[in-house]
Amino acid sequence: MADSRDELIRMAKRTMQGLAENKGELVDAQYRVPVEYYFDQDRWQLEVDRIFKRLPLVLGFSCQVREVGSYLAVTVLGVPVLMARGSDGEMRAFLNVCRHRGAQVVEEGCGKARRFSCPYHAWSYNTQGDLVGIFEAAAFGDVDRNTHGLTTLPVTERAGIIWVTLTPNSRLDHDAFFRGYDKMLEHHHFADCHYAGGQTITGANWKIAYDGYLDFYHLPILHRNTFGPDTSPKALFEAWGPHQRLMAPDKRTSVNTLEGTPESEWPEEKLVFGVWTIFPHVSIAAFDAEGKVYMISQLFPGEGPDESVTTQHFLHTQPLTDAVKESMVSRMAFMVKVVEDEDYKTGKEIQRGMRSGAMSHVTFGKNEGGTQAFHKWVQAIIQADDDQLSDMFSTGIGTKSN
Ligand code: FES
Ligand SMILES: [Fe+2]
Missing domain, CATH: 2.102.10.10 (Rieske [2Fe-2S] iron-sulphur domain)
Known part of the structure; x- marks a missing residue:
């Protein structure tokens, strides 16, 4: 496996190229998921038992x-x-x-x-x-x-x-499950961060909620009144087994500032941009602050197929002085509002829509490779016996992987 810094550099260059060509990643075909997968009680139980009860x-x-x-x-x-x-x-x-x-x-x-x-x-x-x-x-x-x-x-x-x-x-073999992704996550240095707080939000079916974190397509539209303006609907996907990183070929991405400096000097903190997800239930986003703030969203199925519970955990690279704590109050309030009023509000409407009989399946487009890979992994894991799981993570399921 390539050195993890080399990997970060490869991905930064890939993003620069995407930006130069104004292109996101397109996969070969669309992918359909039956609507029942989002509300059927038996299906939901299978996901809880075979995904959440079996995986780290x-x-x-x-x-x-x-x-x-x-x-x-x-x-x-x-x-x-x-x-x-x-x-x-x-x-x-x-x-x-x-x-x-x-x-x-x-x-x-x-x-x-x-x-x-x-x-x-x-x-x-x-x-x-x-x-x-x-x-x-x-x-x-x-x-x-x-x-x-x-x-x-x-x-x-x-x-x-x-x-x-x-x-x-x-x-379950942990190294197989991580497939080197743990080495990539080390570049964030979470162990040196400070835990700045957490807040909980309820949402619709856990996969409706999670789909949102793997989707940049909606950013300029659904979030037009908050952080959406100037975001790109395009995304580039990287995968390590079921774990994915999303990168936007977006003018605001930090790689934009690397042009013209030698690769060996590219600072690590500018190479870890984008959204990093940990299958099956975590999404990591970072914000520039005095230092850097990480919002790590951790999702669990709720009481049934129509409900999920998300905790937003905030990790700060700086010690929690009074000034830092104060800045976190408004940041956390903003993040809970965006997710509650925009993402999860829409998610709850989607849940009703799924149950309404309006459609038999959901279609994920060729530009939605992240959600496609997620649903393929969900399907493969719930079909796998305990004995097959470690092998499946080692060998993959035919979706792309680093
Ligand atoms: S001491 Fe724990 S249940 Fe009795
Ligand atoms: Fe969103």
Whole structure:
């Protein structure tokens, strides 16, 4: 595999060329998705079980749990998850479920602890997940502490991002899943960022919501009253397995300022433009500020096929001084408004439209290669057995890949 900086340079040049020729990427054919895939209950359940319950999901960021003993507890698709950095510095993930009678051990949120004590009868666990204390142990009777620790979940921390798989015994090969994309994401240096806040928005079906992040076609139209003017509807796509980066051959793209300087001097921060997505549920966008602000949108299916929940996480490259915090208030308010009032409002209308009987399928155009690849991966994964998954990520499914 090419060095990841060389890859960034190749993609910058590709974008410069797109800009010079005023051309986006066109794939060979259109692609159709049956409308039921966006609202059928069985189909939705299959996506939850075979995609969200089997693949590593982005559940946190290293900058939220930097120090030894820091933890993050979240509930994802009804599954309580605890991530904790042990005294050895290792990130671990567990089902946040007490092995006595199943109570949730740690309340949702971030914190720091040496021990986790269950609020029900005070059984306690260390940050490695070992059962280390039993209240009134003699009275309770024998418990094999070796087999009553918190149940571990597969976890991997790469590029400042924490991925957890909700299935305890998953054997999915992480390197196959990332296909080198983790190395690309390292160029963002998320591990050195500061967690500036998060906010949650509800939307329509998770794929309607996600389609929007893989789509530059709508930018100058739907967002005409906010950030749309001067954006390009054209896009160039890059893929590593199911993970995609979108780049716009757009005058405002930072590559525009690189012309005339030698490649070896092109600064990394100007090479990581565009939207970076992490299959199946994350989109990363960056904004210039004092330093740089990342908005990392993390999507999950909601209570049913018509609903999804998105958390916008904001990571800042600068320490969170009062001035930085203040600037984040208006930025976050703007981003929630754009997504709620423009993208997700439209998404909810689309959801009604899908159910209305007006059409039997959705057509993705030749200029919509990003959404096409996404839906092809969704389809391939829900059809694959557990044993086939790692191979499928290694070999690809016939969509293009780096
Ligand atoms: S359920 Fe946790 S100590 Fe009883
Ligand atoms: Fe949008």
